[in-house]
Amino acid sequence: MGKFVVTQRxxxxxxxxxxxxNGQIILSSQGYAAKPSCLNGIESVRKNSQxxxxxxxxxSSNGKPFFNLTATNGQIIGNSEMYESEAARDNGIESVxxxxxxxxxxxxxx
Numbered sequence: 001m002g003k004f005v006v007t008q009r010x011x012x013x014x015x016x017x018x019x020x021x022n023g024q025i026i027l028s029s030q031g032y033a034a035k036p037s038c039l040n041g042i043e044s045v046r047k048n049s050q051x052x053x054x055x056x057x058x059x060s061s062n063g064k065p066f067f068n069l070t071a072t073n074g075q076i077i078g079n080s081e082m083y084e085s086e087a088a089r090d091n092g093i094e095s096v097x098x099x100x101x102x103x104x105x106x107x108x109x110x
Contacts, residue, residue, distance in 0.1 A: 002099025014038035065089035
């Protein structure tokens with residue numbers, strides 16, 4: 001089962017990562033100035049990850065596929081790593097869809 005890991009950056013911002021059951025990071029957030037905003041971001045991922053239209057499939061300037069997960073307002077709430085192929089990227093999207101709704105919360109800022 002997946003888990004959301006909340007951490008704090010050296011600049012004080014909070015961020016989360018969604019990890020698959022194997023421990024690999026499949027989605028990372030932006031930095032949030034306040035922890036409640038970070039937790040709201042996690043809830044947004046839980047909700048929006050179930051709508052395939054929220055996944056923006058992209059290719060970087062160096063040809064590596066990746067994706068962004070967007071909220072209903074179009075704001076990016078998480079982004080993926082760079083993948084070696086579009087098939088690998090699509091597997092990453094399926095992993096987010098599968099893991100996000102029931103993922104545990106691991107708050108490492110406590």
